[in-house]
Amino acid sequence: MKAVFVFVFILLVSACSSTPNRGTNNPTEKVALDNTTAVKNQLMQLHSEWKGTPYRFGGMSKRGVDCSGFVALGFNDKFGIKLPRTTDEQRSVGKSVSKSQLREGDLVFFKTGWSTRHVGIYIGNNQFLHASTSQGVMISSLNNSYWKQKYWLSRRL
Template structure:
């Protein structure tokens, strides 16, 4: 009995370590969305270039990296695979401005963008460069994988 109680206590204690980061306030989320929209205006149309980190060409994870660095002063992982292991996973119905949205675009290829609101996200598209898309688009809806909050 005592052993069972100790095991249950340990499980409860460890599960508390996996809790989600706090939800951003509506005001903070709206302010971040405005900043992201301004960042979009600055980068809009910049062509996609694998490994790129400038207005001559940028890839999706570099765009996310630079947005976090410039807007929030936070240094996050540089690659999609590293960003995928950052923060806490959240459900699609809990998305707030600034959350990362990930897509499986091929057998081994992944794509990342930054959620805005109303199913819209900001990203560096391979075909159209930096742009805003919607999660409801048939392509992105099929490719959506998971979301993370940093």
């Protein structure tokens, strides 16, 4: 009899509970990638949080991060999207998008050597956010002579 009373009590108490409001004022709410203004804001916040973090091959922290690690950490943190760890794996996610159709949040890939690949996140205005081997986390231009020559492909998640 006591077990039935406890069960009924729990049922009544849980029936009165509610879920927290997940409205736009909730700072933990993740942004949809089709909302370009919100995506740009999240990416600029990501930049301010990571700017200058040194490049470290295999790194996954603010002590040092590589390009694909930065992209994976950023997408998980800002958009709740879990991406594969490596550039090679990341180039297979989403769908192909032409350079002329890029929008905020698209992944941009570069062939920087015979077998070396690099990835960044497009932020609009022909710019992308990435972990540079020479300057750490930074914003670069797709129109920069180096990156323009090395551009390979883009993917939209």
